[in-house]
Structures are given as structure tokens and as C-alpha cells.
Amino acid sequence: MxxxxxxxxxxxxxxxxxxxxxxxxxxxxxxxxxxxxxxxxxxxxxxxxxxxxxxxxxxxxxxxxxxxxxxxxxxxxxxxxxxxxxxxxxxxxxxxxxxxxxxxxxxxxxxxxxxxxxxxxxxxxxxxxxxxxxxxxxxxxxxxxxxxxxxxxxxxxxxxxxxxxxxxxxxxxxxxxxxxxxxxxxxxxxxxxxxxxxxxxxxxxxxxxxxRRSRLLEQIAEQDDIFMQLYLEDKDFSQEAINEAIRRITLLRKxxxxxxxxxxxxxxxxxxxxxxxxxxxxxxxLDAIEGFDPIQETVQIRKRLSTETRTAFVFKVLTDKYIGKLAMVRLYSGIIKPGDSFINSRTQQKERVSRIIRIQADKMIEMEQAEAGDICGLVGVKSVTTGDTLSELNSPFVLEAIQFPNPVISLAIEPKYRNDEKKFADALSKLASEDPSLHVKVDQQTGQTLFLGMGELHLEVRLETLRSQFGIEVNKGEPKVSYMEQLVKTVTHRELFKKQSGGDGQYADISFEIGPRDDNEEGLLFINNIKGGVIPREFIPNVEKGFQKAMVSGVLLGYPVKGMKVTLFDGGTHATDSHGYDFETAAEKGFKVAAMEAGIELLEPIMIAEIICPEEFLGKITGDVNRRRGIINSIEDSDNKQKVIAEVPLKETFGYISTVRTLTSGRGTVSLQMHAYKPVPANIAEGMIA
Missing domain, CATH: 3.40.50.300 (P-loop containing nucleotide triphosphate hydrolases)
Incomplete structure (x- = not known):
């Protein structure tokens, strides 16, 4: 303790x-x-x-x-x-x-x-x-x-x-x-x-x-009732009393x-x-950790004590050339020793710990055991990924997973030498397992391997890892922006899907309202307003699944739909020819037709660019921002220099760091941060569609 x-x-x-x-x-x-x-x-x-x-x-x-x-x-x-x-x-x-x-x-x-x-x-x-x-x-x-x-x-x-x-x-x-x-x-x-x-x-x-000290004591008294009593008594406070009050205030995030x-x-x-x-x-x-019991389907809590049931959260997965897969975990409760086994709450597979490692940056030290509160590495757990919960074999417990952002940039890559093709696939798989913000997928139309990440530097670093760590040289294409699509207005649509030509037929009838989300969130907001069982309850999840699948590729240029709201309010079935997959198909087909009726706009990622440069280069920088379709939000003094804050489309920022250095004779810096998805200007969108 x-x-x-x-x-x-x-x-x-x-x-x-x-x-x-x-x-x-x-x-x-x-x-x-x-x-x-x-x-x-x-x-x-x-x-x-x-x-x-x-x-x-x-x-x-x-x-x-x-x-x-x-x-x-x-x-x-x-x-x-x-x-x-x-x-x-x-x-x-x-x-x-x-x-x-x-x-x-x-x-x-x-x-x-x-x-x-x-x-x-x-x-x-x-x-x-x-x-x-x-x-x-x-x-x-x-x-x-x-x-x-x-x-x-x-x-x-x-x-x-x-x-x-x-x-x-x-x-x-x-x-x-x-x-x-x-x-x-x-x-x-x-x-x-x-x-x-x-x-x-x-x-x-x-x-x-x-x-300043008087002001500090006033602030502490304002935020902490215990200290307020001492303050009102007008006594000379001990350093211990002040530190204890500051601790209470800090822990409460006041x-x-x-x-x-x-x-x-x-x-x-x-x-x-x-x-x-x-x-x-x-x-x-800190408060006891709150999780979900998947068997009882109830919320449960566990105290952060070594005497509690074992619970560990995987926050990172590494691949070491000597020991293989290493799962970095935070042990929230219980004790782990080599030879102990867990249940992976996501896969329901048993995972056995062979070794426990304390990470010291690039060094690894063997541990005899890990206790509640420890951050350590587990060797031997083979099927874990970032965000998994490892819990006692007879006491499954799921902690909230980590939400990862969608990538905003992609490269087409291929191994330079044909002999590296198998090694190339294995290396990409390992990189993606270690870095959840890095995605690897194959373009269905071109067959190219796409490398997707959070920015130019992100992809550049991971490609260098392919070369230095795995010995793989690659050919790469120009970086591409990950656009999104968005519905413009809300429309109502009926989709009747039927194939009845003898034998076991297919039939699904759905009526729905579809449009952009009201809350500006991403993903599908699905509302079931079916009354009287005109569509049986067991088919409703199939309808939702169909819309979710349809969103992945959009209708305009095949980019995913950022967010949409679908309200299912009517429909019909056939006594013998209706199946779950029929309603899934109806939703996919209905989406494509209704989306065109609703209107589609193309969205592009917008970056916040923070450019710092000497004042004599300010005109060049602002002119360059304007040429890049940027919008300057503010210009202010910063450390005897000028700081320009601007919104710039991601597509216009490729190679931007080098450009800023050139424009400022090496004396300027720029940092880029993902801001939001916004509509592509009509003239540019028309050119892309054409």
C-alpha cells in the first residue's frame, strides 16, 4: 500500500x-x-x-x-x-x-x-x-x-x-x-x-x-475549504499546510x-x-476504474489495489528483434507473475505471460512481478492489439478502448525489389500493429498498396523504418489527400429490393429519411422508428449494417461519408422470401439512390498552420498562404518575430516546411495541425469529378 x-x-x-x-x-x-x-x-x-x-x-x-x-x-x-x-x-x-x-x-x-x-x-x-x-x-x-x-x-x-x-x-x-x-x-x-x-x-x-505570495494564498483559500479556515484565522501557515491544500486543488483539477x-x-x-x-x-x-462485464452485461468497478482481481490495459504493442511481440500495459489492479494467464476480453482468447519487462527507454529489465499501478511490458501475449483489456480468466472485464483518428494522407508504395514482396507484407503488418494511426490497404481498382497516415512526416518516418529496421527499399507515388463526402440535405426514399423468379427468392422493402447529422459528429446515427412490426426486429440490425457498409465508399468519388443520419420509419417483408441479407442489400442500394437525391459535397482536410518568421519576410509568407487557398486568422508578435495563424487545405501543404525555409532564408518555422474537414470549393470539386 x-x-x-x-x-x-x-x-x-x-x-x-x-x-x-x-x-x-x-x-x-x-x-x-x-x-x-x-x-x-x-x-x-x-x-x-x-x-x-x-x-x-x-x-x-x-x-x-x-x-x-x-x-x-x-x-x-x-x-x-x-x-x-x-x-x-x-x-x-x-x-x-x-x-x-x-x-x-x-x-x-x-x-x-x-x-x-x-x-x-x-x-x-x-x-x-x-x-x-x-x-x-x-x-x-x-x-x-x-x-x-x-x-x-x-x-x-x-x-x-x-x-x-x-x-x-x-x-x-x-x-x-x-x-x-x-x-x-x-x-x-x-x-x-x-x-x-x-x-x-x-x-x-x-x-x-x-x-504574488499574498495572491497565491488567496487563490488557495478560494479553492480549498480546509485552507480557507486557516486563512480566516489569519495565522502564519506552515509550508506543509500550503502544499497539502495545493495537492487537493490539483487532484480536483481546480x-x-x-x-x-x-x-x-x-x-x-x-x-x-x-x-x-x-x-x-x-x-x-483516483477513482476506482469503471468497466463492463460482457457476460453479465453490467457496469462494474475495480479498486486500484494489488489485492483486487487482475486487470491490465494494453496501450502499446512493440516488436523487438530479440524477444518478439511486447505488449505495453498499465496494470490497474492485482498482481502479475511470469506464467500467469489472462483472458483477452476482445478475442476471448487465453493469453499466457512468459516474462515481465520494465522498460527503461531502450533497455529492458526483468521483473519478478508487477503490481497494481505499474507500467510494464508483457512477453508471450500473442494476439493482443492496442486498446485490449486483459483480465482474470474467470472474471472478464472490458475497459473503454482508445479512439484513433482517421488518416488524412496516403502514398502508393511497392517494394523496389521483387524478392522483398513477402517480407514487405510482413513488415507493413508489424508497423500497422505498432502504430494504430497508420493504415495499410490495397486499392481495389488499381491493386496498389496504400500507406495512410497523419501527415507527410508521419509517413516519411515509417518508410524510413521500413528501410532501416526491415531492410526494405520502396518505390512511392505522390502523396494523396484522404477526402470525405457529405450529404447536403435530408430526403425521404423508398427502396424495394426483390428477386422472385422461382425457388428461394429475395425481398426487402424499406422507407427511410436520410441526410446530414444534426450534431456534426462523424459516423452513422441510425434511428429505428418502425411501428407495428412491419419489419421484424431481427432484420433491423441488417438495415443499419447496410447503411454502415454503404458509407465506407460514398457515391461521388468513392470517399467515405463523414456523417449521416438515417431514420427507418416503414417497410415490408415477404412471408418466405425475406432474409437479413436482403435488408442489408436494400439499405446499400437505397443509400446510393437517396444520396444523389440529397446532394453530395466533397470535404477536404484543413490544417491550422502556425508560421513564425522575422518581420521582413511577412509579406512573402502571407502571399504564399493566399496562393495556397489559405485563410489568415491572425498575425501577432512572437519572440521578436511575427506569428501567422492560418487555415490551409492539406493538399496545399505538401512540401510546405521546405518552402517556408526557402522564403525566409532558413529563419522561419511552421507547424501544422489537423483542424477540420470543410467543403472543397465548387470549381475545384468540379475539376476533380470531371
Whole structure:
């Protein structure tokens, strides 16, 4: 029980280049797990161990590592997952946050809140993950701590609790002032920041510290009833009482504690580690997990205890050349030992665990057992995929699976050498099993193998993996956009399907209303309004299945329909000739006719482009955005540069990063994020259809 109380499962989340990996690296160094500092620019960090990550200087795959940190007479076990910041690899953030208990959101003090900052924050809110904020890179030119805090509050609609303020900024950044202890902290350069000095607050900071600390205590009192009693008694609060109140507020997600520093300059990381232990939850701080019993068909809960029935969730599947398939799991309850067996709630197959592995980035350490709260790898489980629940053999239990986004871009690929064809198929299968946002399919019309993903970089990285890891060279076509189709209006249609020429015939009669969804969601919204049993109950699922199948290929150019609403209100059957598959066929045929009556528009993926460039290149950038059918939403100052936020069709962004670099003489950057599907302009759609 004590071990679980002091266990922290946390993720490091941020926009690309905010310093996540450097923060993680410093955490591992100061906790004693590593004895030499690595840097992203040198390609020698622990969590970016993949050669492509070292080469590109970005995190591609979420990386798990476990360490220990002693503070205030407590030893904390900390499982850290360093997540990617690039939008093309957002699925790695999604599946990490699905199983984590807390998160450290890292922001660049110069760039502030950026587009992917919003995405990862939204993903963490989706899973109700408590967070602390770390404003990094206070040593950067243009760093502005208070401006970044204001952006966090405005963008995310949250209240922040400033626990520290910086001493200086940019080249003048020296250390931080702890508002709780009222001490100035300065780190020693001679030992790479392993030690620091606590001194009195500099005189020119005394007023701002008094104002900020008073405001902090007011905010805590406003959010926490227990602390409010102490506050009203007007006593001098102990640091322990303040920290306990901040912890309660953080766990309830009422506010976000904020710290600051410069991980690269080795300033401020130890207080961040302290904050992880003090304020972020242990598994026991969270509610019991809720799942579904597929046999009883009832909702059940399980406590997050080692004494509970075993329940594990598969959040990632890896293929290792030495040990084969490795399932990364979060063990929510119970204990696992080598030789134990589970039931896979999705396949109903028995899975036996041969080994349990603790992942330390690119290293693997054998474990004698795993307990509730642990994040570990299981060897021997052969038929699992991401999102599976593994539960006790006689006690099936299903946790909510992870929802993966649809790919937005595709490439036609083929092996360069005929001898690689079998190896090519096996390699693609392994890649797709490891990365659920990567799809592989064969075009029925051309016979080409299509590689579908979340962006150019995503596909580029996976193709490089084919070459480096599997030794397969490929030929590739031009990237293609994954469009969607959408019904324009609602119409009513009757479809009569019958084939009665002797023998066992076919007959199905359905009347339905079909049109776009009212809620703008994706997928099929099917409403059964059949009265009096004119269509037997057992045939209704066949009608729904028929519409679902029809949506996959649309009617205009064969792209899937984004979302539609179908209301089945009348129909008929034949006493002997009606079967379930007849109603499925009727729905498919009826859809194609009714969809043309309703009208179809073509939708294309629109990206949010965030372009940062020196002011002298602003005209070139805005002109280029306009040429790409882009819409500029805003232009603002950012770190002595100009930040352009624009909506640009995905089709117009191929090769965009290189173009921006060319237009700005290498001084501009761009990040792209999927925004929404919007109608293709009529003149362009007509050309595509023609």
C-alpha cells in the first residue's frame, strides 16, 4: 500500500521544441538513473534512443522510463513517459494519457502557448488528467514568464497557482524564487546543477514576492475549504499546510500549479520533481476504474489495489528483434507473475505471460512481478492489439478502448525489389500493429498498396523504418489527400429490393429519411422508428449494417461519408422470401439512390498552420498562404518575430516546411495541425469529378 501511495505515473506533454525531452533527461540525471547528461542536439538522450529521433531532433515514439526521487523523507517511484510534440504523432500522446495519472505540461517561455500545446492539453482534459505546468527556456531571448502564464489561463480557461517566479530572463536568468518558502534558489554550474543554494530574496524582488505570495494564498483559500479556515484565522501557515491544500486543488483539477526554469541550463528541475511527488496523484488518489462485464452485461468497478482481481490495459504493442511481440500495459489492479494467464476480453482468447519487462527507454529489465499501478511490458501475449483489456480468466472485464483518428494522407508504395514482396507484407503488418494511426490497404481498382497516415512526416518516418529496421527499399507515388463526402440535405426514399423468379427468392422493402447529422459528429446515427412490426426486429440490425457498409465508399468519388443520419420509419417483408441479407442489400442500394437525391459535397482536410518568421519576410509568407487557398486568422508578435495563424487545405501543404525555409532564408518555422474537414470549393470539386 505504501509503495502505491508513493507511485507517480506521469507524462511530459508539450508543443514540439518546448523542451520535453531535455526536461525528462534532467529528471533522470538528478534522480541518479543516468550519470551523464545527454542533449537533444547531440542525439544522445535516453528517451530519444531511436536513430531517427536522434537524427531529426524530435520525439517520434512515446518512451517509458522508471526512476526514484527522494524528497521530504519519502521515496517516490516515478514512471515517466516522454511524449512526442509533433502533431503527426499525436496518437502517441493519446494512448499515453489514456493510462497515466498525472502530467507535466511544458511551455517555452519565449514562444508561449502554441498550437500543439492546445492539442495535448485538450487530450489530457479528455482523460481528466491533473497537471502541473513548467515554463521552460527562461534563458531564451524574449522569454516572458508572466505573459506565458496569462496565455495559459486565457487559452485553456484555467486558474494557475504561481509557486515560483523567475529571477531575470533571457541572458539575465539566474534562478527562481520559491513563493511558498520565500527563498531564492541558485543552481551551481560547477556540478551541472546537482546542487543549489537557498538565499534571501534579492531586495528588488521583495515587493513582487509579497504581492504574488499574498495572491497565491488567496487563490488557495478560494479553492480549498480546509485552507480557507486557516486563512480566516489569519495565522502564519506552515509550508506543509500550503502544499497539502495545493495537492487537493490539483487532484480536483481546480487549478494548475506553475513552476519555471531552464532544463538546458540545469535550473529548476529538482523543484519540479518535488512538485510531481507533492501535487500529482498516486493511483490510490483516483477513482476506482469503471468497466463492463460482457457476460453479465453490467457496469462494474475495480479498486486500484494489488489485492483486487487482475486487470491490465494494453496501450502499446512493440516488436523487438530479440524477444518478439511486447505488449505495453498499465496494470490497474492485482498482481502479475511470469506464467500467469489472462483472458483477452476482445478475442476471448487465453493469453499466457512468459516474462515481465520494465522498460527503461531502450533497455529492458526483468521483473519478478508487477503490481497494481505499474507500467510494464508483457512477453508471450500473442494476439493482443492496442486498446485490449486483459483480465482474470474467470472474471472478464472490458475497459473503454482508445479512439484513433482517421488518416488524412496516403502514398502508393511497392517494394523496389521483387524478392522483398513477402517480407514487405510482413513488415507493413508489424508497423500497422505498432502504430494504430497508420493504415495499410490495397486499392481495389488499381491493386496498389496504400500507406495512410497523419501527415507527410508521419509517413516519411515509417518508410524510413521500413528501410532501416526491415531492410526494405520502396518505390512511392505522390502523396494523396484522404477526402470525405457529405450529404447536403435530408430526403425521404423508398427502396424495394426483390428477386422472385422461382425457388428461394429475395425481398426487402424499406422507407427511410436520410441526410446530414444534426450534431456534426462523424459516423452513422441510425434511428429505428418502425411501428407495428412491419419489419421484424431481427432484420433491423441488417438495415443499419447496410447503411454502415454503404458509407465506407460514398457515391461521388468513392470517399467515405463523414456523417449521416438515417431514420427507418416503414417497410415490408415477404412471408418466405425475406432474409437479413436482403435488408442489408436494400439499405446499400437505397443509400446510393437517396444520396444523389440529397446532394453530395466533397470535404477536404484543413490544417491550422502556425508560421513564425522575422518581420521582413511577412509579406512573402502571407502571399504564399493566399496562393495556397489559405485563410489568415491572425498575425501577432512572437519572440521578436511575427506569428501567422492560418487555415490551409492539406493538399496545399505538401512540401510546405521546405518552402517556408526557402522564403525566409532558413529563419522561419511552421507547424501544422489537423483542424477540420470543410467543403472543397465548387470549381475545384468540379475539376476533380470531371
Amino acid at each position: 505504501k509503495r502505491i501511495l508513493n507511485l507517480r505515473n506521469i507524462g511530459i506533454i508539450a508543443h514540439v521544441d518546448a523542451g520535453k525531452t531535455t526536461v525528462t533527461e534532467r529528471m533522470l540525471y538528478y534522480t541518479g538513473l543516468i550519470h551523464k547528461l545527454g542533449n537533444v542536439d547531440d542525439g544522445n538522450t535516453v528517451t530519444d534512443s531511436d536513430p531517427q529521433e536522434a537524427k531529426r531532433g524530435i520525439t517520434i515514439s512515446s518512451s517509458a522510463v522508471s526512476t526514484k526521487w527522494q524528497f521530504d523523507a519519502k521515496m517516490y517511484d516515478i514512471n515517466i513517459i516522454d511524449t512526442p510534440g509533433h502533431v503527426d504523432f499525436a496518437i502517441e500522446v493519446e494512448r499515453s494519457l489514456r493510462i497515466l495519472d498525472g502530467a507535466v505540461a511544458v511551455f517555452c517561455a519565449a514562444s508561449g502557448v502554441q498550437s500543439q500545446s492546445e492539442s495535448v492539453w485538450s487530450q489530457s482534459d479528455k482523460y481528466e488528467v491533473p497537471k502541473i505546468g513548467f515554463i521552460n527556456k527562461m534563458d531564451r531571448i524574449g522569454a516572458d514568464f508572466f505573459k506565458t502564464v496569462d496565455q495559459i489561463e486565457y487559452t485553456f480557461g484555467v486558474q494557475t497557482l504561481l509557486l515560483q517566479i523567475p529571477i531575470g530572463s533571457g541572458d539575465d536568468f539566474e534562478g527562481v524564487i520559491d513563493l511558498i518558502s520565500r527563498k531564492a534558489l541558485y543552481w551551481n554550474k560547477a556540478d551541472s546543477g546537482r546542487t543549489w543554494n537557498e538565499t534571501q530574496i534579492p531586495e528588488d524582488y521583495l515587493n513582487i514576492v509579497q504581492v 487549478a494548475v500549479p506553475i513552476l519555471c526554469g531552464s532544463a538546458f541550463k540545469n535550473i529548476g528541475v529538482q523543484p519540479l520533481l518535488n512538485a510531481v511527488g507533492l501535487y500529482l496523484p498516486s493511483p490510490l488518489d
